[in-house]
Amino acid sequence: MRVDRLVLKNFRNYEDExxxxxxxxxxxxxxxxxxKTNALEAIYYFSQGRGFRGGSREAVRNGCDSAVIRLFFNSGGRVQEGxxxxxxxxxxxxINDIELKKTSQLxxxxxxVLFTPDEMNLVKGAPEVRRRFLDSAIIPLKPAYxxxxxxxxxxxxxxxxxxRAEKYSMLPIFNQxxxxxxxxxxxxxRGYVERIRSFAAEAQTDISSxxxxxxxxxxxxxxxxxxLEGIREAFLKKLAELEESEKENKICFVGPHRDDLIFRxxxxxxxxxxxxxxxxSVVVCMKCAQMELLREETGEYPVLLLDDIMSELDRGRREFLIERIKGKQVIITCTEPDGSGAENLIRIENGRVAEKTVASPEKHGE
Ligand SMILES: Nc1ncnc2c1ncn2[C@@H]1O[C@H](COP(=O)(O)OP(=O)(O)O)[C@@H](O)[C@H]1O
Ligand SMILES: [Mg+2]
Structure with a gap:
């Protein structure tokens, strides 16, 4: 997978770039x-059909009526335009000028694979952070999800x-x-966790020597x-057990909205x-695992979007990550580029490309 070009028209703070x-x-x-993050968010739209901070309304540049993101990318050896x-x-x-009827057709x-500083909280944060990780990892793999x-x-x-309205006669239908x-x-x-588990464990062994x-x-x-049938039955049984308490507290106590991902x-x-x-380390390993699993599933490595995370990692973890992403396309945002190993440097100033530097081949040697 390779991103060739991103064109933004009235998207967030970009006018036309x-x-x-x-x-x-x-x-x-x-x-x-x-x-910088706005640019990554624009790319991310093509994997999930949505951004990662706010909805469609926030996407449109203040004072404008509409916005367009165009992405030219290479997938399976074919040039495509979204x-x-x-x-x-x-x-x-x-995609290639054909309108998708449903987002899931993406x-x-x-x-x-996106990696943001918010996710540094994956292990100790609220369960919601881990559920969001799981869901956004599964969405690009399964159209029905x-x-x-x-x-x-x-x-x-x-x-x-x-x-809340105490309309309990309808409850059995909703519970079903x-x-x-x-x-x-x-x-x-569960299936996703089972599949990503070994990739994550392998990376964690590696990062910790x-x-x-x-x-x-x-x-x-x-x-x-x-x-499925066993889970559904257990779910119904649990709902029956909790019925009185749910009525009393007006809370749904059980289901995927309360579940969690446990790391040991x-x-x-x-x-x-x-x-x-x-x-x-766990977060870095989860991201690497997500990347490997996507490759296994689609036959191609995904593009990596690293939003300002290098400064959050110490040298050892940074080097581990750099080693793992070698040979793949990566788009990194940061305030100060150290320049090391970058093929392409883009400086952004107020939604404009202020400076471009593409490394010349001779600089890299052979
Ligand atoms: N819909 C919008 N219209 C205009 N500006 C926006 C819109 N949404 C976000 N912005 C602006 O984009 C900027 C944030 O961009 P961001 O990509 O987060 O910056 P950074 O370079 O720090 O990653 C802020 O100045 C914010 O006001
Ligand atoms: Mg940012």
């Missing part, structure tokens, strides 16, 4: 608030309204629907075995025991 990328390491640098059109609250996505088109999540969240919202959609989410997340064994598991209030290092809970450094 083109960013060109090369193979290998691309660095977007500039002072804070200049639009576009996202923002028009007020509406959003339209096209699955398998463009692969990227995003609609499933949206459906589950809708049913959940409606059930909470019912509980919740268990139906929820068990699929649980099964999918063999000292740390990482084990991750999916933790759910629903403990059904025996596939050498058998101990990483959330309770891991040092700052170990936590950071």
């Amino acid at each position: 083109t960013l060109d990328f090369t193979d290998g390491v691309n660095i977007i640098y500039g002072k804070n608030g200049m639009g 576009a996202v059109y923002f028009d007020g609250r509406q959003k339209k996505i096209t 699955v398998g088109r463009f692969g990227c 995003l609609p499933l999540l949206l459906r589950y969240n809708l049913i959940l919202k409606q059930k909470i309204s019912l509980l 629907q919740l268990a139906e959609a929820g068990s699929r989410i649980i099964l999918t997340r 063999g000292a740390e064994r990482l084990y991750m598991s999916y933790s759910s209030g629903v403990r059904g075995e025996g596939g 290092i050498n058998g101990k809970s990483a959330r309770s025991f891991a040092s700052q450094g170990q936590q950071r």
